[in-house]
Amino acid sequence: METQLDYSDILIVPRHSSVNSRSEVDLMRVNMGRIPWSGVPIVAANMATIGTLEMAEALAKSMWLTCLHKHYTAAEILSLSRDGQYFSAPTIGLDTTSRETFRQVMEKRNDFKFVCIDVANGYIDNFSELVYNIRREYGDRVNIIAGNVVTPEGVRLLCKAGADFIKVGIGPGSACTTRKMTGVGFPQFSAVQMCVKEARQIPGLSGIVADGGCVHPGDVSKAFAAGAQMVMLGGMLAGHDEAGGWEFDYTTNTMVPTFYGMASEHAMQTHYNQRNHYRAAEGKRVVIEQKGPVENTVREIMGGVRSACTYVGAKNLDELSKNSDFIKVNRQYNTAFGD
Numbered sequence: 001m002e003t004q005l006d007y008s009d010i011l012i013v014p015r016h017s018s019v020n021s022r023s024e025v026d027l028m029r030v031n032m033g034r035i036p037w038s039g040v041p042i043v044a045a046n047m048a049t050i051g052t053l054e055m056a057e058a059l060a061k062s063m064w065l066t067c068l069h070k071h072y073t074a075a076e077i078l079s080l081s082r083d084g085q086y087f088s089a090p091t092i093g094l095d096t097t098s099r100e101t102f103r104q105v106m107e108k109r110n111d112f113k114f115v116c117i118d119v120a121n122g123y124i125d126n127f128s129e130l131v132y133n134i135r136r137e138y139g140d141r142v143n144i145i146a147g148n149v150v151t152p153e154g155v156r157l158l159c160k161a162g163a164d165f166i167k168v169g170i171g172p173g174s175a176c177t178t179r180k181m182t183g184v185g186f187p188q189f190s191a192v193q194m195c196v197k198e199a200r201q202i203p204g205l206s207g208i209v210a211d212g213g214c215v216h217p218g219d220v221s222k223a224f225a226a227g228a229q230m231v232m233l234g235g236m237l238a239g240h241d242e243a244g245g246w247e248f249d250y251t252t253n254t255m256v257p258t259f260y261g262m263a264s265e266h267a268m269q270t271h272y273n274q275r276n277h278y279r280a281a282e283g284k285r286v287v288i289e290q291k292g293p294v295e296n297t298v299r300e301i302m303g304g305v306r307s308a309c310t311y312v313g314a315k316n317l318d319e320l321s322k323n324s325d326f327i328k329v330n331r332q333y334n335t336a337f338g339d
């Protein structure tokens with residue numbers, strides 16, 4: 001058994017570079033996907049506190065994508081501006097409501113180029129069937145992002161079902177307790193690398209979305225360097241003005257931001273008002289610090305990724321992945337003055 005690695009276990013090795021400044025780096029992907037889309041391939045997660053309409057409008061200004069959470073109505077989703085729609089994706093789960101909402105959205109004129117089909121365990125037959133049906137019904141109009149899986153077998157399964165982008169990540173998320181509760185998972189850096197290798201051998205597949213586990217801007221760089229076509233973020237975008245989950249705190253008499261996993265007890269109570277007896281929670285809820293407008297964090301993340309590109313002589317994200325070598329480390333950085 002070989003040890004598999006997380007982002008914190010590796011570093012990107014610097015090399016000679018003729019890219020002298022971050023301003024020479026372009027983070028756009030142009031005409032990506034089967035239904036061409038151009039933008040910066042960093043994606044807000046379809047979590048109730050992250051994939052909000054406000055987040056979509058704010059991130060659209062930086063040309064990032066937002067996977068909207070699946071609890072909006074069709075009218076709410078269609079209330080997004082044209083840019084807001086172009087830079088976001090409605091989300092469907094295994095439930096019938098979100099699928100019906102998507103049908104209503106697609107009945108109307110719209111600018112969506114993606115749909116996100118999301119379930120915790122992308123290996124089950126019901127999920128492949130759902131992806132297959134959505135591809136059959138809407139495949140000429142939207143790119144399909146589907147997941148989550150973490151192995152080449154999973155990539156093949158979802159590709160066969162009709163996914164264009166395959167979301168990779170089981171258990172790396174900041175609000176996730178799957179690994180603790182079930183003992184199932186795969187270290188995220190290795191999972192992304194392995195799934196990218198598989199995806200590159202499948203003609204017509206658009207690529208891998210590295211989903212979860214990014215804590216610092218450097219982790220986003222590592223995911224792109226590993227070959228991810230897009231990188232999805234939850235926790236790094238939490239606590240901003242545009243995020244959801246603000247709650248009144250009676251001890252301080254102020255509104256405080258919360259962040260919770262979509263499989264947490266809190267999410268089940270909030271969005272379904274129930275919890276099935278056979279189902280254990282696989283997520284947690286945390287109260288977090290306020291971080292202000294998301295555009296500051298966006299700038300910081302893009303600055304970090306641009307800088308990573310200059311260290312390996314990359315003018316864009318494709319070159320970042322081509323030029324990157326990795327080393328395994330015992331310690332990622334110096335914590336003498338905190339994290």
Ligand code: 5GP
Pocket residue numbers: 045046047120148169171172173174175176177178211212213214232233234235236260261262263264282283284
């Ligand atoms: P983060 O960027 O916060 O590390 O990870 C975000 C990802 O965590 C989401 O896109 C989703 O794939 C995953 N996630 C969200 N909520 C839950 C949950 O309750 N349980 C699990 N296992 N994963 C979750």
